[in-house]
Amino acid sequence: MTEPPRTAGTLSLEGLTRRFGNNAGVNALTLEVGRGELLALIGASGSGKTTTLRMIAGYERPDAGRILIDGADITSLPPRKRDFGMVFQHYALFPHMSVGNNVAFGLEARGVAKAERLERANRALANVGLEAAADRAVQSLSGGEQQRVALARALVIEPRVLLLDEPLSNLDPTLRRSTREELRLTLRRLGVTAVFVTHDQEDAFAIADRVAVLQRGTLLQVGTPEELYDLPASRAVAEFIGTGALVPARRQGAEVSIAIGGVTRSVRAEGAATGEVLAVLRPDSLAFVPSDSADAWPGVVTERRFTGSLVAYHVRLAGDLDVEVHSTRRDVKESERVAVRVVREPVAVIAP
């Protein structure tokens, strides 16, 4: 299947609000998820991402706002009538049922005849690479297999929207990487509309078409992973997504001048902020250059960390400004004097 399935829908959230006591759980969230799109909700714990997901699923009632599927208001529909599939953080597999019965449960609830139900459950299990597991006990599965059963159970009902709550958080790092790949491939192949919650930026970037960043119940920015990384709209997003130094600078027209220790360099700027701004210097937009290069900032390497494909260097520039430089060069030592220069333009600027 390359086309989105007939069942995949367009999900719209309009001013969705949920209050817990004084602090807003979710604050007037408006968001659109297109047919067959994979959207990640990302944020620190307490940012309201899980509450948002539970409202979409119908487990929590919003205090205000609407939830629409293909334009139809489903805000007050109970979970069982929404035709959504959900993968829970701890999978919530029924421990007293076999793998096959777990997957077939949603079909049973829809009154699908037994033979068809088993056949479809088996097909769903095959979709996640577990064709032989139907008769096994849920407890006998590994964490990764349980995650895939949970996915098959959510997909077999041909959901209009698939919801995933931290689907990878219970897996160990190695398994997590391979499961992430599988999850991405499966979701892309089936073309479902999916919203998944995660606190892990790598997961979000690896799987999602677009990422929505939440902080304390408020939507900060939504965009493709590249947009969020290259063009954060605010300081909060710049700090939450990726690493990098936020350096005071001055925006003039299309250029931004960054002055460090008396050396000023002007580069192309991108972003809405003007005047006094912060320039977002990502580790991959900086590089070591010969110390006599023009516009290079002198500094000292304070820390060196080998990551495999790159070496991450912490460099202290004039005015005790710390920046991180990712370089393929391995020969730079700690305490070595270096010169650093912006090599990739444009540089994002944000309001301070």
Place this chain on the structure above:
Amino acid sequence: MSDRARGYSLGTRLLAWPILALLLWTVVYPNIAVIAGSFSGGLDNWRAFGVNPADREATWSTFVVSFWSVVTSVLIGVPLAFLLTRFEFRGRRLLSAVATLPAALPPLVGVVAFLFLYGESGVVTRVAQRALGLEHAPWTLTGIWAIVFIHAYTMYVYVFLFVQAGLERFDTSLEEAAAGLGASKWTALRRVTLPLLTPSIVGSMLLVFMSALGSFSAPYIFGGGMRVLSTQILASKLNGAMGLAYVETTVLALTAVAALLGLRWFERRRTYAMSTKGRATRTVVRSRAARAIGAVLAVVIVTVLVLPHAMVILVSFARDAAWTTQVLPPEYTLDNFRQLGRDAQLWVPIKNSVLMSLIATGANVVVCFVAAYLIVLRKFRGKRLLELLISIPWAIPATAIALGLASTFDRNDPATLRVLLVGTFWILPLAYFVRGIPLVASAAEGSLKQMDPSLEDAARGLGASWWMTMRRVILPAARPGLVAGAMLAAIAAVGEFVASVVLYTHANRPISMEILAQFRNLAFGTAAAYSVLLIVLVLLITGVARLSERRPAVS
């Protein structure tokens, strides 16, 4: 392989063997004596049991009573557990607070209170009689249904507690998953919630079955000529038909042990790994009608639950022999309590009960702490035996335990390991000790299992001696369980009736026997005053336990 080669240390064996020997002697030996006694005349006793109409009736009634006790307890306990864990309504807190109250009523006191309330001349009966304008009481509190009635009142608590615990552990995301997959509330209940609660429900059903099987107080007081096995044992013993008593005891005990084995089997199945992201939210009852019904229901249930306690307190202020045909006792006085100040003799049963339960509980704490330590943290030959030994007294009805002790410790005969205790003070503390073993041991085990086993190694690695490790690490870890278990054992011992009625002498008569004697003399006020004192003792024990729980404990 030798024990050393298996890594079983000498110290562990030196600790384990005396405990095993003590339990074999006090728990197993008396039961074997009973079984052996049942075959003392070949199969004659068993044949007599088989043809005796009284015994057939008793066996049949025992099972009928137990069956209906289970059914009624489930019908009350399961809905109440759902109501209190899943819904929020006016009166919920009050109802939660009193839901386990029946378990706090000493068995004999409960029976006496039921007579005051629902007996032929009881308050509720007379109110009903007057309201309906009947000449006679609308019902009599005798026979199978009377027994089932009081069993339902006291034993639903087991079902309630088991199911409530099951619901609190329940991972509510399973129900959310079912709803998300399109299941209706009813389908989710039938296919997900109830199947997962089945182990809790069946476990509590077996527990009720075991308790009802051995129940003695209710059939003894208001059986109305109806026989059950437990009362039949005492009757045979009093008639001098010891052989028959042994057979009856064997039948009763083996049935109970079978139920215990069933329970163990179910407990092992109760291991669905529930990952706990259970957001236990109570549904707030919104509709006006449902709220009104809920509030009325809560008031009615609370009243029914509190009435027996209230009645005992009320009657304790009634003048003896003044209450005849009135709905409520007509005259009130403090005399029933004042007498205690005047007559030192009246204190004897209270002193006896307190002293004997202190001795028994003290012994329980020492023996059960060591047993729990051995079971949870040590490896040794005989561990499974030890586990079995400490659970046996739980299953075997008190009447059977008492008869075993009576037939074992009735003479001095060192060759057969017998010591004369029957007729002395010590036979009752021994009986209480045996009955307290499973309560204290399982609670102490529970606490020790929560301790990280590497703590012991860590302490030893830091240079602590065995003794210091015990005192500073193991004992504090076991303490919450020891305190809770000791509390339960002391409460059971201070109001013990069933074993006492078989084994007591006039000199060591406990409170329960005094209540029975006063009740039989129709001195209702005095009987109730003793009952109130017993309830006060139970509250005191609970208070002391709470206080010692509050001290900081290692968790």
